[in-house]
Amino acid sequence: MSERLDRLGLVFVALLAVAAILVPILSLATPAGSALNIPPYLVQLFGKYLCYAILAVALDLVWGYCGILSLGHGAFFALGGYAMGMYLMRQIGARGVYANPILPDFMVFLNWKELPVAWWGFNWFPYAMLMVVLVPGLLALAFGWFAFRSRVTGVYLSIITQAMTFALFKEFFRNDFGFGGNNGLTDFKDLLGFSLQSASTKAALFSASAIALILAYWVARKIIGSKYGKALMAVRDAESRMRFLGYRVENYKLFAFVVSAVMAGIAGALYVPQVGIINPSEFAPANSIEAAIWVAVGGRGTLVGAAIGAIAVNFAKTYFTGAFPEYWLYGLGLLFVLTTLFLPKGLLGLALTARDKKPVVETPAIAVEEGADL
Amino acid sequence: MWIVGQMDRGTPVGVRCRAVLSSVLALLACLLFAGAARADALDDTLAKFLDDKFSRTEKAIGELAAEAPPQAAAVLEALGDNRLLFDQADHIVAYKTTAGAIINAKTGETIASAAAFKKVRVNNAIRSAIEGSIGSLTLANPDPQKRIAAAEDVFKTREAKALPALQAQLAKESDPQVAEALRLAQAAIFASNDNTSTKDRLAAIDILKARGDQDAQNLIDQLLQKTTDPAVKSAGESALTSIHTRLAMWGAAQDLWYGLSASSVLLLAAIGLAITFGVMGVINMAHGEMVMLGAYATYVVQLLLPPSLQNWSLAFAIPLAFLVAALVGVAIERLIIRFLYTRPLETLLATWGVSLILQQLVRSLFGANNKLVTNPPFMSGAFHLGGLEITTNRLWIIVLAIVVFVGLQLVLRATPFGLQMRAVTQNRRMAAAMGISTARIDMLAFALGSGVAGIAGVALSQIDNVSPNLGQGYIIDSFMVVVFGGVGNLWGTALGALTLGIANKILEPVIGAIQGQIVLLIVIILFIQKRPRGLFALKGRAVEA
Numbered sequence: 001m002s003e004r005l006d007r008l009g010l011v012f013v014a015l016l017a018v019a020a021i022l023v024p025i026l027s028l029a030t031p032a033g034s035a036l037n038i039p040p041y042l043v044q045l046f047g048k049y050l051c052y053a054i055l056a057v058a059l060d061l062v063w064g065y066c067g068i069l070s071l072g073h074g075a076f077f078a079l080g081g082y083a084m085g086m087y088l089m090r091q092i093g094a095r096g097v098y099a100n101p102i103l104p105d106f107m108v109f110l111n112w113k114e115l116p117v118a119w120w121g122f123n124w125f126p127y128a129m130l131m132v133v134l135v136p137g138l139l140a141l142a143f144g145w146f147a148f149r150s151r152v153t154g155v156y157l158s159i160i161t162q163a164m165t166f167a168l169f170k171e172f173f174r175n176d177f178g179f180g181g182n183n184g185l186t187d188f189k190d191l192l193g194f195s196l197q198s199a200s201t202k203a204a205l206f207s208a209s210a211i212a213l214i215l216a217y218w219v220a221r222k223i224i225g226s227k228y229g230k231a232l233m234a235v236r237d238a239e240s241r242m243r244f245l246g247y248r249v250e251n252y253k254l255f256a257f258v259v260s261a262v263m264a265g266i267a268g269a270l271y272v273p274q275v276g277i278i279n280p281s282e283f284a285p286a287n288s289i290e291a292a293i294w295v296a297v298g299g300r301g302t303l304v305g306a307a308i309g310a311i312a313v314n315f316a317k318t319y320f321t322g323a324f325p326e327y328w329l330y331g332l333g334l335l336f337v338l339t340t341l342f343l344p345k346g347l348l349g350l351a352l353t354a355r356d357k358k359p360v361v362e363t364p365a366i367a368v369e370e371g372a373d374l
Numbered sequence: 375m376w377i378v379g380q381m382d383r384g385t386p387v388g389v390r391c392r393a394v395l396s397s398v399l400a401l402l403a404c405l406l407f408a409g410a411a412r413a414d415a416l417d418d419t420l421a422k423f424l425d426d427k428f429s430r431t432e433k434a435i436g437e438l439a440a441e442a443p444p445q446a447a448a449v450l451e452a453l454g455d456n457r458l459l460f461d462q463a464d465h466i467v468a469y470k471t472t473a474g475a476i477i478n479a480k481t482g483e484t485i486a487s488a489a490a491f492k493k494v495r496v497n498n499a500i501r502s503a504i505e506g507s508i509g510s511l512t513l514a515n516p517d518p519q520k521r522i523a524a525a526e527d528v529f530k531t532r533e534a535k536a537l538p539a540l541q542a543q544l545a546k547e548s549d550p551q552v553a554e555a556l557r558l559a560q561a562a563i564f565a566s567n568d569n570t571s572t573k574d575r576l577a578a579i580d581i582l583k584a585r586g587d588q589d590a591q592n593l594i595d596q597l598l599q600k601t602t603d604p605a606v607k608s609a610g611e612s613a614l615t616s617i618h619t620r621l622a623m624w625g626a627a628q629d630l631w632y633g634l635s636a637s638s639v640l641l642l643a644a645i646g647l648a649i650t651f652g653v654m655g656v657i658n659m660a661h662g663e664m665v666m667l668g669a670y671a672t673y674v675v676q677l678l679l680p681p682s683l684q685n686w687s688l689a690f691a692i693p694l695a696f697l698v699a700a701l702v703g704v705a706i707e708r709l710i711i712r713f714l715y716t717r718p719l720e721t722l723l724a725t726w727g728v729s730l731i732l733q734q735l736v737r738s739l740f741g742a743n744n745k746l747v748t749n750p751p752f753m754s755g756a757f758h759l760g761g762l763e764i765t766t767n768r769l770w771i772i773v774l775a776i777v778v779f780v781g782l783q784l785v786l787r788a789t790p791f792g793l794q795m796r797a798v799t800q801n802r803r804m805a806a807a808m809g810i811s812t813a814r815i816d817m818l819a820f821a822l823g824s825g826v827a828g829i830a831g832v833a834l835s836q837i838d839n840v841s842p843n844l845g846q847g848y849i850i851d852s853f854m855v856v857v858f859g860g861v862g863n864l865w866g867t868a869l870g871a872l873t874l875g876i877a878n879k880i881l882e883p884v885i886g887a888i889q890g891q892i893v894l895l896i897v898i899i900l901f902i903q904k905r906p907r908g909l910f911a912l913k914g915r916a917v918e919a
């Protein structure tokens with residue numbers, strides 16, 4: 001299955017690369033209204049899906065390969081998004097409603113006189129990008145260090161990460177916290193001098209997202225293919241045994257967790273300029289759980305499947321929330337239930353096993369250890 | 375009637391009747407005699423109005439206040455408003471009601487024509503005499519509750535004019551509660567008056583110190599600004615510090631009460647979760663929706679019950695909520711969770727899906743708007759306990775939480791089902807080897823845990839709006855309680871709920887609600903460094919990960 005997955009991964013990367021080149025061409029170089037033309041709103045929509053796909057790959061790295069069901073990835077995603085949002089906010093400059101060259105509108109509105117320290121430097125793009133990586137990464141490092149060291153595993157870890165997300169969710173709602181409160185950050189004008197409204201910027205952001213997805217996939221693939229990755233999977237399957245063999249299990253987990261959080265942060269940073277807003281609802285615990293279902297639908301431990309799952313579920317979401325808003329939550333709820341019950345390996349796993357002559361069985365070690373856990 | 379009671383059981387009916395009759399007659403005679411005596415005094419008093427002289431009128435006012443006949447208040451008010459009339463020829467004093475009817479002040483009869491009457495004249499001296507007298511009238515009211523209310527009025531207004539009446543009443547007061555209120559009122563007047571003797575001031579400080587609330591603190595502050603006397607100053611200052619500590623203690627007690635209240639809600643919401651998590655090792659993300667279903671069950675009961683039974687709504691709501699939530703819980707366990715038995719993480723996702731479906735289902739059935747569940751009469755209102763303000767509904771929720779906790783402990787400790795459940799919690803495979811049907815226990819434990827969540831919903835419906843996402847607000851805190859308390863023992867859950875609830879309420883005023891939660895989260899993360907499986911972890915090889 002592994003080689004087939006690798007081959008599938010190559011196809012996936014190739015498709016993404018083609019999309020990264022072709023979509024901007026079709027969007028910009030063809031006349032509007034022609035059969036080949038992709039209108040900017042669609043480019044933006046698919047760019048958004050690609051960001052979700054990066055998040056799904058990040059989550060699959062820790063869940064599919066390390067057994068950590070993090071319900072905090074939505075928070076890492078949102079933190080990356082906020083870092084980007086802060087840069088975009090500073091770029092508005094004097095073009096805001098209150099025309100204050102330094103302070104974003106919401107600070108003027110709150111009658112603040114000075115830029116808070118947390119905002120310093122965000123007018124400088126490289127610094128903002130550093131923060132996109134550093135903030136989620138450091139949070140994951142601190143959080144994971146404590147959690148893995150004390151051997152918090154399984155559902156306990158999920159619950160603790162969810163509590164972290166929930167705490168951030170509430171904190172960002174506060175005006176005093178200094179990140180726009182309830183309304184979040186919005187009314188962005190341009191990124192690196194390019195207007196966010198123009199079709200070419202949208203196309204460029206789409207390509208950037210596609211390339212970022214390729215990179216995320218490539219990094220995850222490299223990690224998993226390495227000796228380190230083998231140990232990671234061994235931790236997933238038999239954590240105690242690995243510990244008894246002398247591996248520092250917590251370090252393996254921590255590395256994967258931090259890398260994954262950074263990926264999620266980058267996904268968030270690419271997401272924000274495409275949707276034009278970042279607000280505290282991105283921290284909602286429900287978002288993190290939804291990301292887990294993308295991975296589950298596509299196929300846990302396949303990376304490609306996670307990305308496909310993210311795109312497929314979000315495509316369905318866009319369609320159903322438009323066509324039958326009443327029924328979307330039923331659909332999403334059923335998706336959770338049915339996927340876990342009947343598609344434990346996800347769509348991709350199903351497709352791969354169906355074509356395999358002999359079905360792939362899970363390593364018995366999992367069952368033994370989890371049985372003992374109870 | 376006590377005469378009847380004293381008589382022999384064998385007395386013939388006729389004799390008994392006669393005895394009753396004679397006692398009733400005696401009672402009537404007594405009443406009439408007393409009435410006559412009072413009427414005479416009243417006649418004399420009212421006659422003073424007939425002269426229409428200021429000095430006589432003032433005297434009459436004083437007598438009315440002292441005698442306090444039932445019509446005194448009406449007469450005095452009428453006098454103050456120029457509505458008191460007299461007919462010198464026929465010796466009748468009457469007053470005009472605000473509605474315009476003319477009432478004989480003595481007999482209370484309505485008088486048809488006002489032609490013969492003149493108004494009793496009043497001047498400022500009389501007006502102020504009336505004001506003082508009306509206050510003292512209520513101070514002398516036969517009902518002790520009214521006397522206390524009047525004394526409290528004086529305490530608030532600090533009306534120096536009320537002092538003589540106050541002191542007069544205090545001298546003859548027999549009810550200790552009323553006397554206490556009167557003394558307080560007197561102290562308030564002493565404290566706020568400019569020219570009071572040092573002795574009175576010191577006495578006032580003592581009394582105010584004993585009262586020890588915000589009002590007393592303000593009064594002593596006032597007094598300290600007026601006085602230069604070192605004795606009063608030092609007494610006042612020491613009283614102030616004593617009041618400060620007292621207030622701080624009551625404040626802490628109030629925070630503790632809020633914390634207890636929050637803890638009871640947390641406990642109700644978390645205890646079912648601890649059971650299902652303990653027995654099956656799976657997190658039921660739809661647990662919050664069981665709470666929500668319980669709240670909606672209460673709402674439905676309120677809708678369906680006829681008005682005559684509304685007071686008993688909770689007696690219907692609690693069993694119904696338990697049943698509904700338990701049935702839904704069993705359905706979730708039978709249809710979903712048992713197939714995911716070795717995959718706890720996926721159980722989390724599947725039950726999250728169930729929670730989405732249940733929320734949307736309730737939204738479709740009842741609408742997305744908040745529903746209001748009214749408290750039954752015995753659960754509404756509040757009362758004071760020392761410096762504490764205690765809302766009745768929260769008190770009952772604490773009682774409910776204790777009852778549920780004790781009930782669950784009994785089920786776990788004293789029933790075969792409880793024994794088997796504990797066995798499965800401790801070591802599932804060993805329990806199965808001993809012949810316990812673990813599948814059955816799973817199902818029943820899930821029913822129990824969900825049912826208790828339903829009861830939590832009944833409690834929440836009394837203090838919170840009932841909405842489809844009611845459960846979401848409590849679920850994460852409940853998880854924290856379980857993570858903190860561990861699953862080995864319900865005492866862990868209780869202790870976890872108490873700790874988190876009280877810590878939250880103590881932190882809230884200091885650093886704000888959200889920061890408080892964040893601090894608690896960090897504390898929990900640090901805590902599980904030391905105790906990864908919570909306060910009350912199961913010991914033994916089976917739980918080693």
